[in-house]
Amino acid sequence: MTPSSAPRAAGAALLALVFAGSLAACAAPLTLAKDDAATVLARQTLTAPDPGARGPLAVRTLTYGSGTDRRRAGFRDSVTMKTRSVDASPFVSMEPAMAASRKKYWGFDAKAFPINGRVWYPEGPGPFPLVLVVHGNHDPKDFSDPGYAYLGEHLASRGYILASVDENFLNGALRNENDARGWMLLEHLKAWRRFADSVDSPLRGKVDLRNIALMGHSRGGEAVAVAAAFNRLRHYPDDATVTFDYGFDIKALVAIAPIDGQYRPAGQPTPLENVSYLVVHGSHDGDVSSYSGLRQWDRVRFTDGGPWFKSAVWMYRANHGQWNTNWGNKDNGKLSARNLDLRGLIAPEAQRQMALVFMGAFLDASLKGKREYLPLFRDHRAAGQWLPKAMYQTAYADASMHPMTAFEGRIDVTRGAAPGITLRGDSLSTWRENEVPMRWRDNTYRMWGAWLGWNNAPAPARRPAGDTTRARSTAMQAAVSTSGAGRARPDTAKPSGAKRAPATLEVTLPDSLRRAWGVGAQSAVVLTLVPTRDVPGPRKTARDSTRRDTTSARQAARRGPTPFARLASVGRAVVRRVPGLRPKAKVTPPDTTPLDLTVELVDAAGHVAPLSLAAYGPVRRPLEIRVLRRPERDRENFRTTFELVPQTFVMPVQDFAAAAPGFDPGSVRAVRLKFDRTEKGTVILTSLGIGAARP
Structure with a gap:
C-alpha cells in the first residue's frame, strides 16, 4: 500500500464501520419462535x-x-x-x-x-x-x-x-x-x-x-x-x-x-x-x-x-x-x-x-x-x-382421499362435499367460511376454510336483576379513582366456576357413502387445519340473551346516560388528555402454547372413540416471522408478522378402535372435532376426509 493510498483506505474502513453501526442501530432485536x-x-x-x-x-x-x-x-x-x-x-x-x-x-x-x-x-x-x-x-x-x-x-x-x-x-x-x-x-x-x-x-x-x-x-x-x-x-x-x-x-x-x-x-x-x-x-x-x-x-x-x-x-x-x-x-x-x-x-x-x-x-x-x-x-x-x-x-x-367437506364460501355452512354429508356445530363462538389470507396484504391462498372459534371459560357470576349498586360504584371509579397508570380498577367479579360443555363440530357420513368408500379398519381420517391467533370472548349463555335483558337495554338507551355514566365519561376524557395519567401502550406477546383438541369417531351404535390430535403432529400457533431489518417495514409491507400454514393429520381408524373397545370401525357414522383440550382459540379447517390408512 502506498502512502497516498493509506488515508483513503483508512477512510473507507471508517466509513464501513459507521455504515455497519448505522445498520445495527436500525435493526430490532432478533425475533424468532421457540424451536421445538x-x-x-x-x-x-x-x-x-x-x-x-x-x-x-x-x-x-x-x-x-x-x-x-x-x-x-x-x-x-x-x-x-x-x-x-x-x-x-x-x-x-x-x-x-x-x-x-x-x-x-x-x-x-x-x-x-x-x-x-x-x-x-x-x-x-x-x-x-x-x-x-x-x-x-x-x-x-x-x-x-x-x-x-x-x-x-x-x-x-x-x-x-x-x-x-x-x-x-x-x-x-x-x-x-x-x-x-x-x-x-x-x-x-x-x-x-x-x-x-x-x-x-x-x-x-x-x-x-x-x-x-x-x-x-x-x-x-x-x-x-x-x-x-x-x-x-x-x-x-x-x-x-x-x-x-x-x-x-x-x-x-x-x-x-x-x-x-x-x-x-x-x-x-x-x-x-x-x-x-x-x-x-x-x-x-x-x-x-x-x-x-x-x-x-x-x-x-x-x-x-x-x-x-x-x-x-x-x-x-x-x-x-x-x-x-x-x-x-x-x-x-x-x-x-x-x-x-x-x-x-x-x-x-x-x-x-x-x-x-x-x-x-x-x-x-x-x-x-x-x-x-x-x-x-x-x-x-x-x-x-x-x-x-x-x-x-x-x-x-x-x-385415495374422499373429501367430506368442501369449503367454497357457500351460504349454507352445514352442507358437506357430497349429498348426505352434513355439518353441525355446537357451542362454537365462531363458525363461518372464508378464504385463507396470506401474509401479503390483500392476498389470499384462494383456498377456502371454516373458521372455528371456541371459548370454554367458566361463565362469569351473574348479579341479581335490578342490583345497580356495583354498577354505579364501578362508574364512579372510572371517573375519579385511577391507578398509578391512570386506569380504572377493573370489576373483580369472579367466575361462577360452572364448567361448560366444550364446543364441537360434527360431520356426519351417510351409510351409502360409507359403503361406497369402503370405510373401515384400513381407512384413516385425514384433516388439514391451521390455528390462528384469534381468541373469541367468553360465549354467552342462554340467559344472557333473553328478551327481558334486551328490553332493559332498549329502555336504558331511550333514557340516555345516567349521571354516573356521564361522570365516568368525563373521567375518561381527563385521563386521555393529561399526559401523566395516560396509560402506556401495553403490547401483549402472542400466545405460543401449542393447541390440542380431541377427534372423535362415532359408530352406528353410538360408541365414541376419542384421540388427541397433537399425537399425530404439532398443532402450532402461527410462528413469528421478521424478514426485514426494520420492524416498521415488516408492518408496512405485510398484513401480519406470521403466515397461516396448514398442517395435515392422518389418523388411522384402527387407532380409534384401539382407544375404545366396542367401537365398530366398519360402521363409522360421524367425525367430531371436540375443542376440549385448549380452553379457547380458533382454527381454520381447510379439509376433512377419509383416506387410506397406509399409502
Missing part, C-alpha cells in the same frame, strides 16, 4: 434408506447446447451434444430497446433461443428417470443454472439423470414471460428424445422417458406447472394458431419457493391434474415472501385413480436463495444487506439437506414407485433423524 425440533423430531419410524444420503453410483457430467454461446465457454467449446435453437417469439414480448440490448449482450433474440443444459448422470446401463431443473429470475449476468450442481450430484448418485436448464436469457426485467419458461422446458424434452435415441449420443439407452420429473425454483417453480399443463394441450391457450405436440410422460413436479399467477393461461389459474406435486417454501423468504405455491398445490386434482399424491413442506427460517448455491442468502440482490434481516436464517447446508431429503424421497416415491417413503409426507416426524433440526409444517393429500 428437539421434541418434534425426536423419533424415527421410517426404516427405508435415507434419501438425503449420497447413493452408490459414480457420477459423470456433460453439457449440451448451441456450441456458439457468446458468454459461456461451457455451452460453446465443451458441448457433448449440439442442439438447434427454437423460436420463442410467440411467448416473449419486449420493447424494441430492450430486445436490441439483449441481442447485443447474448448474440441472439427470441427467434433463436438456445437449448443449453448441464447434465449429471450415473455410470451404468440404465435406463434412469429424467429430471429437469430450471432456475427463476435473477441477475442474468450472474448465471443461475450452475447453482443446482449439489442436486445433480446427489440425484445422479441415486440413479437419476438431472439436467439444469439454462434460461438466463429470460432473466432480468422481463414480465409475464413464465409461459416462455414453461414452453422452453418442453422444447428441452424434445431434445432429450434425440439424446435417448441417437447413435452418437453417450446417453443412448440410458434415459427413461416414461418417468420424467420437472423441478423449478421461484419463477421456474411456476414454469414447471405451466409446462405440465401445456404438455397435454394441442394449442397455446393465448393464441390457438400456435400448436403443441408434446405428450411426454411427466409424472412429477417439484416447485421450490414458486410464485403463482405471473402467467395465467387464458386469464385463468394454471390447472393441474393427475401428476404428483411437491412444493417447498421457507418462512424467511425475502423475495417470494408469502407461501404462494400453496395456491397451485390446492389446485392439483386427481381424477383417474392413479398413484398420485401432493405434498407441501414449509421450513421455518429458510430463505429464498439458499436452495441455489449461486444465489445465497441475499434474496433481493445487492440491497439485501440494507433491507433484509439475515441473522435468523438457517445454515445454507441445512436448507439444502432438507431439499435432498424431501426431493429424494419424493422422486423415489413418484418415479420409482417406492411407496415406503410416503409416510414422510403424511407425517414428517416419522423421519426425525434424517431431517435438519428445524420446524416444518406439512400438508398432504393423495388420490
Whole structure:
C-alpha cells in the first residue's frame, strides 16, 4: 500500500464501520419462535434408506447446447451434444430497446433461443428417470443454472439423470414471460428424445422417458406447472394458431419457493391434474415472501385413480436463495444487506439437506414407485433423524382421499362435499367460511376454510336483576379513582366456576357413502387445519340473551346516560388528555402454547372413540416471522408478522378402535372435532376426509 493510498483506505474502513453501526442501530432485536425440533423430531419410524444420503453410483457430467454461446465457454467449446435453437417469439414480448440490448449482450433474440443444459448422470446401463431443473429470475449476468450442481450430484448418485436448464436469457426485467419458461422446458424434452435415441449420443439407452420429473425454483417453480399443463394441450391457450405436440410422460413436479399467477393461461389459474406435486417454501423468504405455491398445490386434482399424491413442506427460517448455491442468502440482490434481516436464517447446508431429503424421497416415491417413503409426507416426524433440526409444517393429500367437506364460501355452512354429508356445530363462538389470507396484504391462498372459534371459560357470576349498586360504584371509579397508570380498577367479579360443555363440530357420513368408500379398519381420517391467533370472548349463555335483558337495554338507551355514566365519561376524557395519567401502550406477546383438541369417531351404535390430535403432529400457533431489518417495514409491507400454514393429520381408524373397545370401525357414522383440550382459540379447517390408512 502506498502512502497516498493509506488515508483513503483508512477512510473507507471508517466509513464501513459507521455504515455497519448505522445498520445495527436500525435493526430490532432478533425475533424468532421457540424451536421445538428437539421434541418434534425426536423419533424415527421410517426404516427405508435415507434419501438425503449420497447413493452408490459414480457420477459423470456433460453439457449440451448451441456450441456458439457468446458468454459461456461451457455451452460453446465443451458441448457433448449440439442442439438447434427454437423460436420463442410467440411467448416473449419486449420493447424494441430492450430486445436490441439483449441481442447485443447474448448474440441472439427470441427467434433463436438456445437449448443449453448441464447434465449429471450415473455410470451404468440404465435406463434412469429424467429430471429437469430450471432456475427463476435473477441477475442474468450472474448465471443461475450452475447453482443446482449439489442436486445433480446427489440425484445422479441415486440413479437419476438431472439436467439444469439454462434460461438466463429470460432473466432480468422481463414480465409475464413464465409461459416462455414453461414452453422452453418442453422444447428441452424434445431434445432429450434425440439424446435417448441417437447413435452418437453417450446417453443412448440410458434415459427413461416414461418417468420424467420437472423441478423449478421461484419463477421456474411456476414454469414447471405451466409446462405440465401445456404438455397435454394441442394449442397455446393465448393464441390457438400456435400448436403443441408434446405428450411426454411427466409424472412429477417439484416447485421450490414458486410464485403463482405471473402467467395465467387464458386469464385463468394454471390447472393441474393427475401428476404428483411437491412444493417447498421457507418462512424467511425475502423475495417470494408469502407461501404462494400453496395456491397451485390446492389446485392439483386427481381424477383417474392413479398413484398420485401432493405434498407441501414449509421450513421455518429458510430463505429464498439458499436452495441455489449461486444465489445465497441475499434474496433481493445487492440491497439485501440494507433491507433484509439475515441473522435468523438457517445454515445454507441445512436448507439444502432438507431439499435432498424431501426431493429424494419424493422422486423415489413418484418415479420409482417406492411407496415406503410416503409416510414422510403424511407425517414428517416419522423421519426425525434424517431431517435438519428445524420446524416444518406439512400438508398432504393423495388420490385415495374422499373429501367430506368442501369449503367454497357457500351460504349454507352445514352442507358437506357430497349429498348426505352434513355439518353441525355446537357451542362454537365462531363458525363461518372464508378464504385463507396470506401474509401479503390483500392476498389470499384462494383456498377456502371454516373458521372455528371456541371459548370454554367458566361463565362469569351473574348479579341479581335490578342490583345497580356495583354498577354505579364501578362508574364512579372510572371517573375519579385511577391507578398509578391512570386506569380504572377493573370489576373483580369472579367466575361462577360452572364448567361448560366444550364446543364441537360434527360431520356426519351417510351409510351409502360409507359403503361406497369402503370405510373401515384400513381407512384413516385425514384433516388439514391451521390455528390462528384469534381468541373469541367468553360465549354467552342462554340467559344472557333473553328478551327481558334486551328490553332493559332498549329502555336504558331511550333514557340516555345516567349521571354516573356521564361522570365516568368525563373521567375518561381527563385521563386521555393529561399526559401523566395516560396509560402506556401495553403490547401483549402472542400466545405460543401449542393447541390440542380431541377427534372423535362415532359408530352406528353410538360408541365414541376419542384421540388427541397433537399425537399425530404439532398443532402450532402461527410462528413469528421478521424478514426485514426494520420492524416498521415488516408492518408496512405485510398484513401480519406470521403466515397461516396448514398442517395435515392422518389418523388411522384402527387407532380409534384401539382407544375404545366396542367401537365398530366398519360402521363409522360421524367425525367430531371436540375443542376440549385448549380452553379457547380458533382454527381454520381447510379439509376433512377419509383416506387410506397406509399409502
